[in-house]
Amino acid sequence: MVECAARGTGTPCVGPATRRCGLCGAVSYCSPSHQIAHWGHHKEECGRLEQQMRDMDTLNDFPFTFSTEATFQVFAKELTRCSFLKKRGLHQTGLWKSECSCATSLASLDYSWRMDNWDLPSAMCPCTEPQHNLSSILSSWESYYKWRCLPLHSPVSFLLHLPLSMFYGIQLLGMGRAVSRMDDKLRIHYLGTRFFDKIAGARCGANAITHILVGTISFEDPPVIGPEKELSQISVFGELRALFPNIQIHIDLIGPSIPLSRDGEQLVLDNYIRCSDMDCSCKLSMSTAENACNTNYSIVSLQLWKGLYHDRFKDITKESFPNYITAPNAGVAAYPGWVPTIELIKEIKVPAIFSDYCEEAANLAASCITSIFDAPLSLPIQLNPFRQPFVVEDGPLHLPCYSNCFLFGM
Structure with a gap:
């Protein structure tokens, strides 16, 4: 079950997260008060998630x-x-x-x-x-x-x-x-x-959706x-x-x-x-x-x-x-633990490709990598045609997630 996007960021949740964002439809909240309180964070990624929701059929397209x-x-x-x-x-x-x-x-x-x-x-x-x-x-x-x-x-x-x-x-x-x-x-x-020790985006300045992707739901x-x-x-x-x-x-x-x-x-x-x-x-x-x-x-x-x-x-x-x-x-x-690893990859100049379960996780990763490299990705974020055709159960968003779903490189 998708959990409240505001979980752990303030007052305790009052129940299951059944109230979805009316704009993107990708995240849910346990109450109107949590949704209102979280908007200052969520508005940064809401538009991106809305577009990703429109691409859901493409994610699920397998032969x-x-x-x-x-x-x-x-x-x-x-x-x-x-x-x-x-x-x-x-x-x-x-x-x-x-x-x-x-x-x-x-x-x-x-x-x-x-x-x-x-x-x-x-x-x-x-x-x-x-x-x-x-x-x-x-x-x-x-x-x-x-x-x-x-x-x-x-x-x-x-x-x-x-x-x-x-x-x-x-x-x-x-x-x-x-x-x-x-x-x-x-x-x-x-x-x-x-x-690796997990944190909610503290090292790379990632926005609040990191909390949803990897902070409260693993x-x-x-x-x-x-x-x-x-x-x-x-x-x-x-x-x-x-x-x-x-x-x-x-x-x-x-x-x-x-x-x-x-x-x-x-x-x-x-x-x-x-x-x-x-x-x-x-x-x-x-x-x-x-x-x-x-x-x-x-x-x-x-x-x-x-x-x-x-x-x-x-x-x-x-x-x-x-x-x-x-x-x-x-x-x-x-x-x-990725920060010193990415700094090492920058130093040795070896081609590297990363993947992640969903596009928003890839967006957050790209933000971290480009801040370290001080340059855009050499390989922009793109859907992997060889992603695993088995959807992740209980993903963090109302979006299908797949192993090795999106690729990006430096």
Whole structure:
């Protein structure tokens, strides 16, 4: 349920937030007095939120046969994430656990990505090499599904939004052609935010909507956000092998939620996630040595780093420097730990793309970033075609929110 936009800013709330702003319709209040008292803050973002409400249909526009269920029905509480997954036999199974509403802590110390299975038949998941390399830039879920010969009722996009958003960001930065000519590795720094100390926009001068987005209503649980979620779904990054053939990809996954026992752990993804068919060729995947002879063969390696990026940067870059930095669902305006990280990114001049759950959170982040850079964003805020097509339950506004929904870069 959307909570009162004035919660925690003055007198206690008197009941549920059933009174919506008559102009934007995006925020709610518990009483007329709270709405009146909050107007001095809300008027700054009301016009922006009104425009975002007009764009709601665009946010919910996905090509899948299950789109209405995963967007409108979950948003309207006619379904839950759990009931959606139960209907497909995926509730609390393997890779899908962290997509459930009832998800708990997933950063298991004994987790093994090598045991991952799509829990789907081969016709519904990308468990083997693609039939052909990409001949053009992917720009939509429909184009990806067509390339990977997947039916539009396959739910794999719920998990693959992680590598696809990363891939799309690299294309947006114009790095696609350069990457295809690389003889070495593509090195990516993947930044997580979970367990930064939260504040309501104090560091970057963000306006009062930050209180709504991250001050009183949290995106942390559910859904789980990175890199804890990524630790439970780490094998999905193996799809980068198909997206970047012939390129060796290394990802440094950095964040406070990395367990101390896994700090420095190195992983190699040298196969695709297997399907549930016992006779599929994915069960006969070649060994790493054999694959090395395949001209289209790539591997994805990862290393885990516990801590904040600016604190661990020197350790991470002792042997290599990043080509690209990505920070999914970052919540820049909410976490003071981002300020020194953004200052570091400014100093090292490495292309970076961030994402967030909704456009207003991205607007707040952009305000923070531009105040530090003293320059506009190099990549303006834009809708990510590879956002997760599973609406966030109990979002902070009367707007649908999606994981990796909006992209912006510096």
